[in-house]
Amino acid sequence: MSPTFRCPSCGQQRLGTSGLPLVCASCGFAGTTPGPAPRPAIEIREFSKRYGTSMAVEALSLDVRAGEIFGFLGPNGAGKTTTIRCLLGFLRPTRGSLHVLGLDAWSQAAILHHRIGYVPGELALYDDLTVEQLLRFIARIRGRIDEAERARLEARLKIDPTRRVRTLSKGNKQKVGLLQAFVHEPPVLILDEPTAGLDPLMQEEVHEMLREARAQGRTVFLSSHGLREVEEVCDRIGMIRDGRLLTVESVDELKRKAPRLFEFEFEDEPRIEEFRHLAGVTDAAVQGRTLRVHIRGDADALVKAAAAHRVKRVDARDVDLEEVFFRHYGGGPP
Amino acid sequence: MNVAVFRKTLWDLRWGLVGWGVGLAIYAALMNGLFPSLKANPALDAYVESLPEEISRIFFEGGGGSFTDYGTFIRAEFLAFLPLLLSIWIVGAAARIVVGEEEGKTVDLLLAQPVSRASALLQKMAALLAVAVAVPAVVGVALVLSSATFDPGVPRWRLLSAPFYAIPFLVAMEGVVVAVAAWAHRRGPVIFAGAVLAIGWYLLFITARLQDSLESLRWATLYAYYDGNNGFHEGPDPAYWLVSVILAAGTTWLAVVLYRRKDLLT
Numbered sequence: 146m147s148p149t150f151r152c153p154s155c156g157q158q159r160l161g162t163s164g165l166p167l168v169c170a171s172c173g174f175a176g177t178t179p180g181p182a183p184r185p186a187i188e189i190r191e192f193s194k195r196y197g198t199s200m201a202v203e204a205l206s207l208d209v210r211a212g213e214i215f216g217f218l219g220p221n222g223a224g225k226t227t228t229i230r231c232l233l234g235f236l237r238p239t240r241g242s243l244h245v246l247g248l249d250a251w252s253q254a255a256i257l258h259h260r261i262g263y264v265p266g267e268l269a270l271y272d273d274l275t276v277e278q279l280l281r282f283i284a285r286i287r288g289r290i291d292e293a294e295r296a297r298l299e300a301r302l303k304i305d306p307t308r309r310v311r312t313l314s315k316g317n318k319q320k321v322g323l324l325q326a327f328v329h330e331p332p333v334l335i336l337d338e339p340t341a342g343l344d345p346l347m348q349e350e351v352h353e354m355l356r357e358a359r360a361q362g363r364t365v366f367l368s369s370h371g372l373r374e375v376e377e378v379c380d381r382i383g384m385i386r387d388g389r390l391l392t393v394e395s396v397d398e399l400k401r402k403a404p405r406l407f408e409f410e411f412e413d414e415p416r417i418e419e420f421r422h423l424a425g426v427t428d429a430a431v432q433g434r435t436l437r438v439h440i441r442g443d444a445d446a447l448v449k450a451a452a453a454h455r456v457k458r459v460d461a462r463d464v465d466l467e468e469v470f471f472r473h474y475g476g477g478p479p
Numbered sequence: 480m481n482v483a484v485f486r487k488t489l490w491d492l493r494w495g496l497v498g499w500g501v502g503l504a505i506y507a508a509l510m511n512g513l514f515p516s517l518k519a520n521p522a523l524d525a526y527v528e529s530l531p532e533e534i535s536r537i538f539f540e541g542g543g544g545s546f547t548d549y550g551t552f553i554r555a556e557f558l559a560f561l562p563l564l565l566s567i568w569i570v571g572a573a574a575r576i577v578v579g580e581e582e583g584k585t586v587d588l589l590l591a592q593p594v595s596r597a598s599a600l601l602q603k604m605a606a607l608l609a610v611a612v613a614v615p616a617v618v619g620v621a622l623v624l625s626s627a628t629f630d631p632g633v634p635r636w637r638l639l640s641a642p643f644y645a646i647p648f649l650v651a652m653e654g655v656v657v658a659v660a661a662w663a664h665r666r667g668p669v670i671f672a673g674a675v676l677a678i679g680w681y682l683l684f685i686t687a688r689l690q691d692s693l694e695s696l697r698w699a700t701l702y703a704y705y706d707g708n709n710g711f712h713e714g715p716d717p718a719y720w721l722v723s724v725i726l727a728a729g730t731t732w733l734a735v736v737l738y739r740r741k742d743l744l745t
C-alpha cells in the first residue's frame with residue numbers, strides 16, 4: 146500500500162509514493178515526498194510475444210514510474226492489447242519479463258490482482274447478470290466492496306445498477322467496466338482504451354478520475370489511439386508500432402514535435418506565399434478560399450497572418466497519429 | 480474459503496440441471512408407465528428369446544434376459560443409456576464454463592480478480608460435479624415415485640440409488656472433457672472431441688460385449704466403470720468407484736496443469 150505523507154505547507158494527510166513530485170490536493174503546494182526514488186510500478190524487460198509464427202511484440206522494454214499516468218499509444222494491431230494482457234498474466238511472454246509492483250505478472254498474477262484495477266480492451270461482462278449482481282460477484286471474489294465508493298462512482302458515471310448488462314449500450318457497459326476497475330481503489334490501474342465508446346462529457350469525467358487517481362499517488366497505464374486523449378491526461382507516452390516501441394517521451398516534448406492541421410476558410414482567396422514560410426509551418430496548401438496548414442509548435446505566427454483576412458471558419462485538429470509516426474520515426478506505411 | 484466462482488457456475492448451470500433433471504425424470508416415468516402392460520404380456524418374452532444372440536447381448540449384459548423382470552427391463556431401456564445421455568450434457572457444460580469464457584471474452588474480467596487459475600478451474604469443476612450428482616438424484620426420485628402403482632420386485636432404495644451408479648463414470652468423464660477444454664481455445668473442438676469420446680467409447684463398449692475376443696477392450700472405455708447394470712441387483716463394487724476416482728483425479732490434475740500454462744486467447 147502507498148504510504149501516507151503530510152503536506153509540508155498545509156499539513157493535510159494524503160497517500161503518496163516516496164520520492165515523487167506531488168501537488169497537494171488541498172493547498173496546491175508542490176514538492177517532493179521524502180524518501181529514496183522508488184522502484185518503477187511497472188517494469189517491462191526485453192518482452193516479446195509470439196502468436197504461432199507471427200511476432201506481436203518484440204523486445205519491448207519500458208518503465209512506468211509510480212504515481213504517473215502513462216499512455217501507450219499506437220495504431221491498430223500495434224501490440225498494445227497483447228502487452229496489457231501479458232501484464233495481467235493472461236498471456237505468457239515468449240521472452241523477457243513483466244513486473245508490476247515488483248511481482249511477476251505471469252507467475253504471481255493472483256496475488257498481484259489484489260492491487261490492480263483493469264479494464265479490458267474488448268470488454269465483456271456477464272450478460273445475464275444485473276450490474277448489481279456483477280459487482281457483488283466481483284466483491285465476493287475480492288472479499289469486500291466499499292459500498293460508499295461504489296455508490297459515489299455509480300452516481301458519477303451515471304450507472305443504473307438495476308439494469309441487466311445485456312440491455313446496456315456499449316458506452317454504458319464501458320462505464321461498468323470502469324466502475325469495477327476503480328471501485329477497489331487499486332494502487333495500479335491498467336486500462337485498455339478506457340474511454341472507447343464514451344460520449345465526450347463522460348470521456349472528460351474519466352480523464353478527471355484518472356487525474357484524481359494520480360493525485361492520490363496511484364499509477365495508471367492506459368492505451369489509446371488518440372493523441373489528444375493522451376495529451377490531455379498523460380505524463381509520458383510510449384509509442385508502439387508493429388510490436389516495437391518507437392519512443393517514450395513526455396507529453397510536453399511530444400506536443401512540441403507533433404504537427405497539427407489548421408484549416409481556415411476565408412472570405413477571399415488567400416495566397417500560399419503568405420503562409421508557407423511562417424515559423425513552424427511544415428506544409429501548406431490552398432484550395433479556393435480554404436487554407437490547410439500543418440504546423441509544429443506554437444501557432445502564433447499563423448494566427449496573426451490569418452488575421453489579415455476575414456476568417457469565416459477555423460478548424461484545428463491533430464494530424465493522424467500514423468502520420469506523426471512516419472514523420473518522426475521514418476519508414477513508410479506497413 | 481472463497482467459493483464465489485463455484486456459486487456463480489452453479490447458477491450458470493441451473494437451466495441444465497432443470498432441463499436434464501426434468502427430461503430424464505419424464506423418460507424414467509414413461510418407462511415405468513409402460514412396465515405393467517409389458518409384464519402382462521408373455522408374448523414379449525417369447526419375442527426376446529427369438530432375437531439373435533448378438534442383439535440380445537447389446538441389451539442384456541451376459542446375454543439372455545426377460546422384459547417381464549423389472550430390473551432387466553429398466554436397465555435395458557433406461558439405465559443403460561443414462562451415462563451416454565449425461566455425457567452429452569457434461570461435454571456441452573464443460574465446454575461452456577471453461578472455454579466459453581475465452582470465446583465470450585469474459586475471462587479477462589474473471590481472472591483480473593485475485594483468484595488463481597487453478598482455483599477458478601477447480602471451483603468450476605466442483606460446480607459441474609454438484610450438478611452431475613443432482614441430476615441422478617432427481618432421476619432416482621422419479622424412478623421411485625413413478626413405480627408407486629406396481630411392485631417392481633426390488634427394494635425401493637435400490638431404485639433410488641440406481642442412477643447414482645453413473646456418478647463414477649460422470650466424474651471421470653468430466654475430468655477428461657475439462658482436460659480437453661483446459662487445452663483448447665474454442666468450444667467447437669472441445670465439443671467435437673467430447674462427442675467423439677462419448678460415442679466412440681460407447682460403440683467400443685458395445686463391440687466388446689458382442690465379440691468375446693474383444694471382451695477386455697471394454698475396460699478401455701469409461702462405460703465399463705458405469706456399474707449400473709450390476710449394481711442394481713448386487714450393490715456397488717468399490718473397485719469400479721476406485722478406478723473412476725483415480726481416473727478423475729488424474730485428469731483433473733492434468734486439466735489444472737494445462738489451464739495454468741495456457742495462453743488465454745480471446
Ligand SMILES: Nc1ncnc2c1ncn2[C@@H]1O[C@H](COP(=O)(O)OP(=O)(O)OP(=O)(O)O)[C@@H](O)[C@H]1O
Pocket residue numbers: 196199200201219220221222223224225226227228266370744745
Ligand atoms: N489470438 C491471436 N492470434 C494471432 N495473432 C494475434 C492474436 N491476437 C492478436 N494478434 C496479432 O497481434 C498483433 C497485435 O495485436 P494487439 O491486439 O495487441 O494490437 P492493438 O495494439 O491492441 O490493436 P488495436 O488498437 O486494434 O486494439 C496484431 O498483429 C494481431 O493480429
Ligand SMILES: [Mg+2]
Pocket residue numbers: 225226227266337
Ligand atoms: Mg487493442
